Amino acid sequence: MIPPTPAQRRNTICVLKAEHSKQLKIEKALAFANRPPCPYCAQKHVYSVGVKSQIKHYRCSKCRKSFSARTGTSEYWIHKKESFRHYMTDMLSNGHKTLKQMCSEYNISSLTAFDWRHKVLASLNCNQENFNGLIELRNSIFKLSWKGSRKSVNDFELSNVHIIVSADHNKNTALSMVRIGNLKTSDLEAHLNFNFGENPVVVGRYQISFHDFSKKRNLGATFFSKTNNPHELDDKMSEEIENDLRFLVQNKAHGVSTKYLNNYIQWLLFVKSKKSITMHGAHPAWFNFTGTEHSFKQFFNCFSDMPYFRTSFRIWKKSTETIASSSIKNRLTISS
């Protein structure tokens, strides 16, 4: 066998080096892909900095904050993690139980029971994004509630909260809180940014905002009213969802502060759909939970004609309103 010439050897080494660096790049990309994105700024390029308390820790290359895979999830800052997991399963499979019941079943204080409930709900995102064929739209009106503010009802201006129920015949449903006060077409445009399949037709009780919305989105539309319904149309599917929400909010929870209404909407949709959902990842529950007041303020400023009134002054150590607002914005964009 003829030994390779020096030139051939150099060539083989070059080929091997190129192959090695290619392989390294693939392995590096794989390692980074398996790391969770930064919960503070969503940066995907994060460094692994070791293991602490059996959990991998990382440092973000952009904002330099360190975090673990648990940071920002609903389990973040929870000491009785096992208990919390049972509590979560209980809530999501059995639906609403009173906080008093949960306190005695899990041996926790009422504030913890309340926080756990909303930490679980803040991680849900069950609105559908795709609708097809005949799509029912229904405007459900709830009274604006400041429950828990420890102020008299007479201290506040009365107003209506508009929740649009969307439903099609493939059991796709969405409930979107769109306005406090008088409903406008622009509220529907801002919140009902779903994907509509081929030849979508909106069906609903006539109201000018539904009519204008369908026109602007180039959707077919058929409306009916009490006195004018020649095709005997109805909106039974969306009516049923509205009734379920009313039952949950009014009969089971005995009223819910409007600030938390979106959380209860997600709960209802989850229990009804029985779909599996991602509890962590794209919607960091901790930031949604600690940013509830801030996101409600944002909603209020954009979709209400009344002045906002702050009812909670709780402050969390590992949360800033900027971080919270960016994650809430992300959640709202996806879920509405």
Ligand SMILES: [Zn+2]
């Ligand atoms: Zn970061």
